Amino acid sequence: MTQLALVIDLNVCVGCHACVTSCKEWNTSGWAGPMPDQRPYDADPCGVFFNRVQTYEIGEYPNTETLHFPKSCLHCEDPPCVPVCPTGASYKREDNGVVLVDYDKCIGCKYCSWACPYGAREFDEKNKVMKKCTLCIDRITDMSLPESERKPACVLACPTSARIFGDVHDPDSEASRAIREQGGYQLQPEWGTEPANHYLPRRRTLMHIHRDELIRADNPLKKEEVELPSDQETIDDIAW
Amino acid sequence: MLPAFSVIFLTTLIGVGQGLFLALYTGQVYSLAKLLPAQDSLSFYAIGSFVALGFLAGGLLASFFHLGHPERAWRAASQWRTSWLSREVIVLPIFMSLVALYGLVHYVGWTTPMFTISGTLPVDFTLLVGFIASVAAFALFICTAMIYAGVRFVHEWHTWLTVANYLLIGLASGFMLAAAFSAYSSVPLVGFFGIWAVVFTLIALITRVTSLIRNRTLRHKFNLKSAIGVRHSNIQQKAQGFMGESFNTREFFHHKSEGVVRTIRYLFLLLVFLVPVVLIISSYLMQSTNLPIVAFLVQYLGLMLERWYFFAEANHPQNLYYQTKS
Numbered sequence: 071m072t073q074l075a076l077v078i079d080l081n082v083c084v085g086c087h088a089c090v091t092s093c094k095e096w097n098t099s100g101w102a103g104p105m106p107d108q109r110p111y112d113a114d115p116c117g118v119f120f121n122r123v124q125t126y127e128i129g130e131y132p133n134t135e136t137l138h139f140p141k142s143c144l145h146c147e148d149p150p151c152v153p154v155c156p157t158g159a160s161y162k163r164e165d166n167g168v169v170l171v172d173y174d175k176c177i178g179c180k181y182c183s184w185a186c187p188y189g190a191r192e193f194d195e196k197n198k199v200m201k202k203c204t205l206c207i208d209r210i211t212d213m214s215l216p217e218s219e220r221k222p223a224c225v226l227a228c229p230t231s232a233r234i235f236g237d238v239h240d241p242d243s244e245a246s247r248a249i250r251e252q253g254g255y256q257l258q259p260e261w262g263t264e265p266a267n268h269y270l271p272r273r274r275t276l277m278h279i280h281r282d283e284l285i286r287a288d289n290p291l292k293k294e295e296v297e298l299p300s301d302q303e304t305i306d307d308i309a310w
Numbered sequence: 311m312l313p314a315f316s317v318i319f320l321t322t323l324i325g326v327g328q329g330l331f332l333a334l335y336t337g338q339v340y341s342l343a344k345l346l347p348a349q350d351s352l353s354f355y356a357i358g359s360f361v362a363l364g365f366l367a368g369g370l371l372a373s374f375f376h377l378g379h380p381e382r383a384w385r386a387a388s389q390w391r392t393s394w395l396s397r398e399v400i401v402l403p404i405f406m407s408l409v410a411l412y413g414l415v416h417y418v419g420w421t422t423p424m425f426t427i428s429g430t431l432p433v434d435f436t437l438l439v440g441f442i443a444s445v446a447a448f449a450l451f452i453c454t455a456m457i458y459a460g461v462r463f464v465h466e467w468h469t470w471l472t473v474a475n476y477l478l479i480g481l482a483s484g485f486m487l488a489a490a491f492s493a494y495s496s497v498p499l500v501g502f503f504g505i506w507a508v509v510f511t512l513i514a515l516i517t518r519v520t521s522l523i524r525n526r527t528l529r530h531k532f533n534l535k536s537a538i539g540v541r542h543s544n545i546q547q548k549a550q551g552f553m554g555e556s557f558n559t560r561e562f563f564h565h566k567s568e569g570v571v572r573t574i575r576y577l578f579l580l581l582v583f584l585v586p587v588v589l590i591i592s593s594y595l596m597q598s599t600n601l602p603i604v605a606f607l608v609q610y611l612g613l614m615l616e617r618w619y620f621f622a623e624a625n626h627p628q629n630l631y632y633q634t635k636s
Contacts, residue, residue, distance in 0.1 A: 114555060124550050127548050128542045129544055150463070157389065175385055176379065177379045177380070177382045178377050179386070184626070188627075255539045258532060
C-alpha cells in the first residue's frame with residue numbers, strides 16, 4: 071500500500087515561506103481552491119492557507135536556537151478527522167493515503183477540525199466548507215506532467231530542498247531513507263494518529279580542532295615563532 | 311473552544327424538550343400505577359407534548375445556523391457507523407416524530423386500552439409510543455453528549471461526566487419546565503414534577519461540580535515539546551506564520567478574559583442549581599403558581615451560561631501552535 075507524505079528537514083529549512091506562497095498560488099486556482107482571503111490588504115487580514123511556516127526560539131539568550139517549522143496536514147495513517155465526519159466528506163484515499171475533503175459533500179459543521187490535534191484544517195468562510203492540504207493531489211496524480219514535476223508545489227518551490235516527497239511505505243524511497251537514516255520523527259505521537267509526514271531534527275555539526283592543528287609547525291613564514299618540542303628539524307607537514 | 315450560540319441553543323433546547331417529554335411520560339406511568347391522579351389527555355399530555363416538540367424544533371432550527379451548508383444537512387445521516395454527530399442527526403428527528411405521534415394520539419384521544427397485562431396493567435397506544443420515545447430520548451442524550459465526550463483530544467470533555475451532565479441537566483430542566491407547565495395550566499402535579507426537578511438538579515450539581523474539579527486539576531498530556539518534536543524545557547513561539555487572524559486563532563479559544571470566564575462559572579452555578587431549587591422550595595411553601603415558571607426561566611438562562619462555559623473551558627491541543635502573533 072502506498073502512503074504519500076512529506077519529510078521536512080528542519081535542519082535545512084530557513085523559514086523563507088516559499089512553500090507557503092507557492093502552495094497558495096497553486097491551490098487557490100486549482101482543484102482544491104479557491105483559498106479566499108478576507109481583507110487581504112486591510113488591517114487584520116485573514117485567509118485560508120494549507121501550509122504555514124512558524125518560528126520557535128529554543129533556549130534562553132544567548133544560548134538560543136531558531137527553529138523554522140513548516141506546518142501542514144500530516145496525512146495521518148489513522149486520521150481522527152475522518153471517522154467523525156457526519157457526511158463522509160472527509161476521506162482518506164485508498165490508493166495513496168492522502169486525506170481529502172469532498173467540498174460538494176461538506177456541510178461546514180467544523181467537527182473534523184475539533185478532531186484534529188494539529189490544527190491542520192482551515193475553514194473557508196466564503197465557500198463555507200472545510201479545506202486542507204491535499205498534497206497537491208491534482209499535480210501528483212497528473213500523468214501528463216513529467217515525473218520530476220509530479221510533486222507538491224511546496225516541494226518544488228523549496229530553495230533549500232528541505233522538503234522530501236515520497237511514499238513512506240516504500241522502504242527504498244528517498245523519504246523513507248531520510249526518516250530512517252536521519253532520525254525522522256512524528257508530531258504528537260502520543261495520540262496514536264500515526265502521522266505520515268515526518269520531520270528531520272535539527273542537527274548540530276560539531277568539529278573538534280586541537281590547538282596545535284591550527285599551527286603548521288614547518289610554516290616557513292612563522293618558523294621562528296613556533297616552539298618545537300624537540301631540537302629536530304621538521305621535514306614536511308607534520309603537526310606536533 | 312469558541313462557544314457557538316447555535317450549539318448552545320441546540321443542546322439546551324433539545325435537553326429541555328427531552329426532559330419535558332420524559333416528565334410527561336413519567337407522569338402518565340405514575341398515574342397508571344395510581345400513584346398520581348390521571349390527567350386530561352388533551353389539555354395536559356397533548357399540549358405538553360407539543361410544548362416539548364416546540365423546544366426540540368427550536369433546537370433543530372438553531373443547529374442549522376451552525377452549518378455552512380444547511381441545505382446539505384440530510385447528508386449528515388450517512389456516517390452513523392462512526393460519527394456521533396451523524397447518530398444525533400438520525401435520532402433527533404426520530405425522537406421528534408415519536409413525540410409528535412405521542413401528542414397526536416393523546417390529542418385525538420386514542421386512549422382506550424388495547425390489551426391488559428396480568429389483568430391489572432391496561433396498555434394503550436400512548437403508553438407504547440411513549441415507551442419507545444423515552445428510549446429515543448435517552449439515546450439522544452447519549453448521542454449529543456458523546457459528540458463532545460468522544461473528542462479524545464479535548465481532555466476537559468473526554469470523560470463520562472460529560473454524558474452524565476448532559477443527561478442530568480436535561481432531565482432537571484425538563485422536569486422544571488413540567489412543573490412550570492403544571493403550575494401554568496393549574497394541574498396538581500407541580501409538587502411531583504418540582505420534587506423530581508430538585509432531585510435531578512441536585513444530582514446534576516454533584517456531577518457538574520465533579521467535572522469542574524476534575525478539569526481544574528487536569529494535567530494535559532500534550533505539550534509544545536511533542537507538538538514540534540524538540541526536547542527542550544524552554545521553547546517560545548516567535549511567529550505563528552501570519553500576523554492577522556485565521557480559523558485556527560478564532561475557533562479554538564473563547565477570546566474572553568479570565569475574569570469573565572470565572573464570573574460566568576459562578577453565575578451558572580448560581581442560576582442553574584441554587585436559585586431554581588430555592589424557588590421551587592419556596593413555591594411549595596408559599597403555594598405560588600408563578601415561582602415554578604420563574605424557576606424554569608432562571609434555570610434556562612443559567613443553562614445557556616453553563617453551556618458557554620462548557621465550551622470556553624475546553625483547551626484544544628492545536629492552540630499549542632498558535633501562541634504568538636507576528
